[in-house]
Amino acid sequence: MLANYVPVLIFFCIAGALGIVLLTLGFVLGHGSKDAAKLSPYECGFEAFEDSRMRFDVRYYLVAILFIVFDLEIAFLFPWAVALDQIGLFGLGAMAIFLGILVVGFIYEWRKGALEWD
Amino acid sequence: METLLSNVVPFWSSFSGDLQLVLVSAAKVIVLLVPLILGVAYFTYWERKIIGWMQNRLGPNRVGPKGLLQPFADLIKMLFKEVIVPANSNRFLFVIAPLLSMVPAFVAWAAVPMSDTFVVADINAGLLYILALTSLGVYGVILAGWASNSKYALLGAMRSAAQIVAYEIAMGFALVGVVMAGGSLNLGDIVLAQQGTSIASWFIWPLFPLFLVYFISGVAETNRSPFDVAEGESEIVAGFHVEYSGIAFGLFFLAEYANMILITVLTVTFFLGGWLSPFAGLPGFADSWLAAPSLIWLVGKMFIFMFCFLWFRATFPRYRYDQIMRLGWKVFIPITIVWIVVEACMVALGIGPWSGTV
Numbered sequence: 001m002l003a004n005y006v007p008v009l010i011f012f013c014i015a016g017a018l019g020i021v022l023l024t025l026g027f028v029l030g031h032g033s034k035d036a037a038k039l040s041p042y043e044c045g046f047e048a049f050e051d052s053r054m055r056f057d058v059r060y061y062l063v064a065i066l067f068i069v070f071d072l073e074i075a076f077l078f079p080w081a082v083a084l085d086q087i088g089l090f091g092l093g094a095m096a097i098f099l100g101i102l103v104v105g106f107i108y109e110w111r112k113g114a115l116e117w118d
Numbered sequence: 119m120e121t122l123l124s125n126v127v128p129f130w131s132s133f134s135g136d137l138q139l140v141l142v143s144a145a146k147v148i149v150l151l152v153p154l155i156l157g158v159a160y161f162t163y164w165e166r167k168i169i170g171w172m173q174n175r176l177g178p179n180r181v182g183p184k185g186l187l188q189p190f191a192d193l194i195k196m197l198f199k200e201v202i203v204p205a206n207s208n209r210f211l212f213v214i215a216p217l218l219s220m221v222p223a224f225v226a227w228a229a230v231p232m233s234d235t236f237v238v239a240d241i242n243a244g245l246l247y248i249l250a251l252t253s254l255g256v257y258g259v260i261l262a263g264w265a266s267n268s269k270y271a272l273l274g275a276m277r278s279a280a281q282i283v284a285y286e287i288a289m290g291f292a293l294v295g296v297v298m299a300g301g302s303l304n305l306g307d308i309v310l311a312q313q314g315t316s317i318a319s320w321f322i323w324p325l326f327p328l329f330l331v332y333f334i335s336g337v338a339e340t341n342r343s344p345f346d347v348a349e350g351e352s353e354i355v356a357g358f359h360v361e362y363s364g365i366a367f368g369l370f371f372l373a374e375y376a377n378m379i380l381i382t383v384l385t386v387t388f389f390l391g392g393w394l395s396p397f398a399g400l401p402g403f404a405d406s407w408l409a410a411p412s413l414i415w416l417v418g419k420m421f422i423f424m425f426c427f428l429w430f431r432a433t434f435p436r437y438r439y440d441q442i443m444r445l446g447w448k449v450f451i452p453i454t455i456v457w458i459v460v461e462a463c464m465v466a467l468g469i470g471p472w473s474g475t476v
Binding site for chain 1: 139140146148151196197200201206207213220224225229238240241245266267269271272273276279280283284290294295297302361364365366439443444448452459465466
């Protein structure tokens with residue numbers, strides 16, 4: 001069972017090693033002079049006039065919260081979908097109720113304007 | 119594979135079982151990874167050629183015959199470019215972010231079956247594994263944007279992350295439909311569930327809306343045109359990787375193209391029968407090699423979708439951000455929920471791939 005996952009671990013090691021080798025080569029081979037202007041963050045010809053880690057729109061948080069809700073529903077749907085031919089009509093009915101509740105929540109979000117972006 | 123190795127490697131049979139497993143898996147990984155990286159390299163060349171032709175240009179044609187050595191010239195150039203780490207950045211996260219982006223993009227390939235016999239890791243939760251790893255790519259994007267300490271990078275990272283998570287939901291719902299039809303989370307089993315007469319038993323027919331949603335969400339997930347507001351060069355220069363140069367940028371580039379090819383191989387596996395032949399089960403092709411499942415069919419089908427990625431980029435204008443969010447939340451999610459309900463009714467009534475199961 002776990003032996004099936006050994007190749008994944010090895011793949012991780014090989015891909016990680018490839019990335020580290022490429023990055024190291026880049027740092028070793030690509031050697032240039034550094035100065036203050038070169039190392040400053042890029043902006044359109046201005047001196048940076050405020051901290052870059054600024055406040056941003058709360059909608060991004062909202063999207064993240066909605067994502068967690070829906071992603072959990074999907075995680076719940078997967079085992080149901082795999083076992084569909086064994087659980088029969090009872091399983092279908094149970095999931096219909098669950099999806100119904102989800103859809104009510106979705107319509108509520110929609111009507112409240114949580115999905116608007118302007 | 120075992121017999122081949124025992125002939126090539128001396129003392130093969132004297133190695134312990136664990137060591138044999140490690141060596142065989144490492145060989146499989148290399149066999150998958152080398153063509154994949156070459157594929158990524160020539161995908162960039164092909165992209166420039168196709169877009170060139172669509173715009174009445176020649177595309178790259180100077181390095182090597184017909185420009186065929188261009189990807190290698192690009193790699194060497196990028197290796198010799200200076201990697202600049204900005205003074206105000208968080209140095210550790212800045213260097214680790216490209217790795218966090220590249221490694222999952224490659225490792226996700228472990229669970230993808232290339233033919234009926236070759237798969238690096240034949241795991242029974244393959245689809246969950248792939249969903250998990252494609253989600254990990256967001257960390258690379260967010261960390262790159264935050265660690266750069268640059269306004270454009272931060273804005274690009276926020277846009278990119280919000281877009282990726284929004285489309286991931288539509289993608290996940292579409293995959294629920296695929297799992298319902300395939301009855302397994304193992305990608306090889308999903309392909310085998312599509313066996314039958316020619317193309318008629320592929321999942322693209324009963325799941326057509328999910329197929330469209332999945333592929334378009336895939337384009338949005340990889341931040342490709344027309345959904346490339348995350349790196350919209352006319353507004354925020356290059357988005358989350360604006361501060362990256364040299365090979366650090368190259369790793370993001372590798373990740374993006376490996377992810378694009380991953381989306382195509384997954385679309386083909388879930389909806390178009392993966393490595394199954396379109397001639398299988400037809401009279402007259404019974405013993406022909408054309409009817410046999412093979413890697414050729416997988417790659418052939420992948421080429422169609424890889425071309426679509428480039429075609430979209432050359433022909434569609436960029437979406438506005440609010441349009442992207444509206445498409446993801448208000449169009450794709452309702453479509454997928456409705457189609458899952460339709461599919462459940464098909465299961466209950468025994469229509470389509472479920473005829474004879476209930």
